[in-house]
Amino acid sequence: MTTGVRRRMGVEERRQQLIGVALELFSRRSPEDVSIDEIASAAGISRPLVYHYFPGKISLYEAALQRAADDLAGRFTEPREGPLGARLLRVMRRFFDFVDEHGPGFSALMRGGPAVGSSTAYALIDAVRQAAYDQILAHLDVQVPPARLELVVRSWISLAESTALIWLDGRRIPRAELEVQLVHDFAALMAVAAAHDGELAALLRGVFTAEPADGPFGDLLGRLLELAAP
Numbered sequence: 001m002t003t004g005v006r007r008r009m010g011v012e013e014r015r016q017q018l019i020g021v022a023l024e025l026f027s028r029r030s031p032e033d034v035s036i037d038e039i040a041s042a043a044g045i046s047r048p049l050v051y052h053y054f055p056g057k058i059s060l061y062e063a064a065l066q067r068a069a070d071d072l073a074g075r076f077t078e079p080r081e082g083p084l085g086a087r088l089l090r091v092m093r094r095f096f097d098f099v100d101e102h103g104p105g106f107s108a109l110m111r112g113g114p115a116v117g118s119s120t121a122y123a124l125i126d127a128v129r130q131a132a133y134d135q136i137l138a139h140l141d142v143q144v145p146p147a148r149l150e151l152v153v154r155s156w157i158s159l160a161e162s163t164a165l166i167w168l169d170g171r172r173i174p175r176a177e178l179e180v181q182l183v184h185d186f187a188a189l190m191a192v193a194a195a196h197d198g199e200l201a202a203l204l205r206g207v208f209t210a211e212p213a214d215g216p217f218g219d220l221l222g223r224l225l226e227l228a229a230p
Helices: 011-028 036-043 047-053 057-074 084-101 103-111 119-139 147-168 175-194 198-209 216-228
Strands: none
Touching: 011 036, 011 047, 011 057, 011 103, 036 047, 036 057, 057 084, 057 103, 057 119, 084 103, 084 119, 084 147, 084 175, 084 216, 103 119, 103 147, 119 147, 147 175, 147 198, 175 198, 175 216
16 A cells, blocks of 8 residues: 655745646636635645745735736737638637636736736736737738727727626627627728728738638628618
8 A cells, every 4th residue: 555645846836836726716706805725725735835935915916917917918829821800710719718717817917906006917917918919910910000000909909808808797798709799890990990091901901802701801891781781
């Protein structure tokens, strides 16, 4: 008969374990409702040992936010192959995967959670937004965006955030429909801006030319034509 021996974790390994445990708890409930005692119990260690690795709940919360922010920023990474509409739809699916899996944690990340006023929390979400912005420009093959294009992309990122937060409050619209709708929103915002900017109009023509009729952008055009039909 053998007796199991608990392996002693190194400092960094233990820190990462605690961050993972905290993130899991914060993903299910609002962070202010999660106590250090619960985190310690879930990690299988004592409360004082948690404080050995983190000065307090806020520092652990911010470490969990950092991991969540890195994960969320990574969801916007997509190979630059194929029609733009299909690429954006895949991004939106991964984005909503994160929102679905980490509802309260996502809300805390976007709204600051219990660390209101924390420069770290605000810096993290700004980094996620910038990562998303950079990825969209890369997909458009634009290095120095005109003012209207910057406005469109940043506005769309804010719209995606707001849509996800509202959806979490009741989930009254099927998630798959919102994913498609947000891709349509991007095309619509681009089209409105292009109507006022020749450079942006040329960029949009190139994007639409590469879009198949059965893609998300083609679907939007068909829906709009149906609305305009007498």
